[in-house]
Amino acid sequence: MTTGNGAPIIVAKGLKRTYKSRGKPVEAVRGIDLTVREGEIVGFLGPNGAGKTTTLKMLCTLLEPTGGDAEVVGCDLRADPVGVRRRIGYVSQAGSTASNALAGEEIVSHARLYGIGKAEAERRGRALLDALDLADVWDRKCGSLSGGQRRRLDIVMGLIHEPRLVFLDEPSTGLDPQSRANLWDHIRGLRDRMGTTIFLTTHYMDEADALSDRILVIDHGAIVAEGTPAALKAGVSGDTITLSFADHETAERAADIAGSLDGADTPEVEDAVLRFRVPNGGTALPQVFSALGQAGLTPIGVEVKRPTLDDVFLTMTGRSLRD
Amino acid sequence: MTFFNDLWVVFTRAMRLSLRQPLWVAIGLLQPILYLTLFGPILEQVAQTPGFPPGDSWQIFVPGLLVQLGIFGGLFVGFGIIAEWRTGVIDRMLVTPASRTALIAGRVLRDVIVLVVQAMILVGAAWFLGLRVSIWALLAGLVMVALLGAAFAFISYAAGLAIKSEDGFAPVVNFFALPVLLLSGILLPMTLAPRWLQIVSDFNPFKHIVEALRAIFRGDFGSPEVLLGSVLAVLLIIIGAWVGNRVFAAQTK
Structure with missing residues (x-):
């Protein structure tokens, strides 16, 4: 395990998101400050509805913050969202592929939205599939894959443009225990082999514990604790x-x-x-x-x-x- | 140009997925054929009634079917984007640097091409049953299907993404579709309707579009109806594209 001593890759200051619900403002995220360094695996832990996904979506340019600023891989979130998009990968908990599309087709078409040529997309796609133990799925329909395979395919999609930073939203939700453990190995492998910085949200303690170099605990839209899993636990009791x-x-x-x-x-x-x-x-x-x-x-x-x-x-x- | 690259990528992906569902393509084709064969013969009889506009029954009927194909073919595509949103495909595309306009326009382009192919089959079948018009009238009919289909596909995608639930989307479509259908003279010309209904239908832009296409099918290209209908169709596509783009861009707001 290496904890990141690298340069900051995410710096968020006062990041805030307020929704209007029946005319009343609801604060989903109440001004979060956070820093993630290159090479870290940071876990964003909190119960459902704590504001994890909202924060993640703001950092991924899928949701505009209503307050605060952030710099993600050197690009300002508000001024240069396209720059952020070029440099990050995002793996949604909802998935990324159509059930009746072939895995290879989805990978290539996704890569081409980043301006990557067909041949290069296929080369990278096959290499990534290999690395995530999915070597034989290129011509298979995405809907025919198991839950664990499909989640790993989502990760392949998120990595096709070789981003230095990847966001994983609830990566193991809905997977059986063996698939989860296997997925965790692959996520750790991404960082260890490719040096990818990983920011993940989870509401599973064991997942945050098993994967993260550092954990941010979020509740009611605010960060309530931060540290390595060991330090957090030692500090408490x-x-x-x-x-x-x-x-x-x-x-x-x-x-x-x-x-x-x-x-x-x-x-x-x-x-x-x-x-x-x-x-x-x-x-x-x-x-x-x-x-x-x-x-x-x-x-x-x-x-x-x-x-x-x-x-x-x-x-x-x-x-x-x-x- | 990154826009055209993105447009092409989104279009080819959508098209491939459509072609992989041949049953749906076939059902889509079957519908206008059923109208032609099961409703057309009745209209041949009705065409003898006083108050029926000039032109033979097929010249009256086929323009209505073409407009209907454009409107309804476009209107229902929103169901597809709700499914795409639920499987995370929309967010996955929004998080790329791709042009937002290309993300929706590529899908609309697929819908337009599917609709135009359906319209060609419809016109071919109508020809077989007795439709006789100039090639220019047929081309105008196909262009109209493309324009209406594109406008409604844009609007339908916008509504689907704004509502994000099939249960909420279906009643909206029905609420909108039925009056449009009944007040446009698509099936029976509004000249057969009582006075008050004719006045109400004057406010329905689609009636004027149907009448424009009927005038074209009669060979009356220069009539004011044609001008009015064409202007309305162009306005619709502008409004549709604007709404569609706005809603797509608002997905990341």
Whole structure:
């Protein structure tokens, strides 16, 4: 994993979108500031209706912001939308192909809208299909592909003009678990092999966690948290360490020792099980064991549980992402 | 020119998809043929009635069918763009640097060509049944189908994209189509109608377009009806193209 130390490829300032609904203004996106650097995979995480897709569409020139500005791949969103369009790829959650069109036809016709010649479009299209394990679909109808194949075809379409930045809107929605895992591998591969910067929206914590170098958490049209998945989780609640002992008395003695460690919060003992939280379970565990060993205590079982992004979301907003 | 490249790309894609659905093309062709064979013979009888305009029954009937083909052939294409929008194809194209006008005009061009081919088959069948007019009248008929088809295809795409739901789009089309059909004298000339209905129909531009084409089919190219009908048809295509382009551009507003 590389976190982007590259130049900024998206810089948005105060990006805002207000709708009129029955005469009343509704703020779908309330002035978002964000920066994405070249080579990053940034996940935009939030519940349905939080403003993810609206923000994405604004950055893709599909929706005009009602306030704020953004520069995307060096082009001003308002002054040069065509420049932005030339330089970005966009993969919508709705898809990109007609069911009774052949995959190859859709790829070539899409490429030609970027001014790419037929032969070059076919060469690139076949290479991309190969890279996304779709080598044999060129002459197949898009409607005959499986959900996972069709989503990968959408990604091929979005990459045909070799953009440095790709927007993926809810990439794995509606896919079965195997197709999702496979899709994630391919998305990571895009960045690792081609250096493509990826900005994706998702309302799945596991997806944001598995793919993103950095996560922006959005709720009610505003960014409420930002950081690497690990930092976000560490910042919120720390890891939970659970130690089992032979009996209650030993667990109580261990609790005293654990409580004196740096950064550990109030240990709880339940029967012969001790539970406490530390900022980082991985670095705390050796200290815990050495301190217990000096006191002659030996746990019979150990478990370190990392907080999930749902815990993060819960702490930031008071609601669960699943709601 | 990027506009013509984009227009061609959008047109060829749309055309390929239409040709891949031969059943729909066939049904589209069948409709005017059914009108000719199942309604035409009745009109031959009605043509004896007093109040029927000059010209033989086919010269009266075929211009009406051609105008109907142009209007209705164009009017229903909006269903297709709703489906395209739902499958993400429209957004996928809007996010490219392609000319917005080309995105809609390429589709309209496909519709126009399909309609003109249908009109040629219609005219051929009518000829077989007894239509006799000059080649110039036939060409004028095809041009009229193309103009009306294009105007209504533009408007239909605009309405489809503005409404974005088949359930909302269908009643709008019907609400619009039925009065146009009944008040235009497409099926029966308005000269057969009572006075008040004739006055109402005077406000329907399509009546004048039908009458212009009927005058042309009689060989009366210089009549004022022809001028009025042609001006109205040209106005319609201008309005249609303007509305269509505006709605397409507004998709990213």
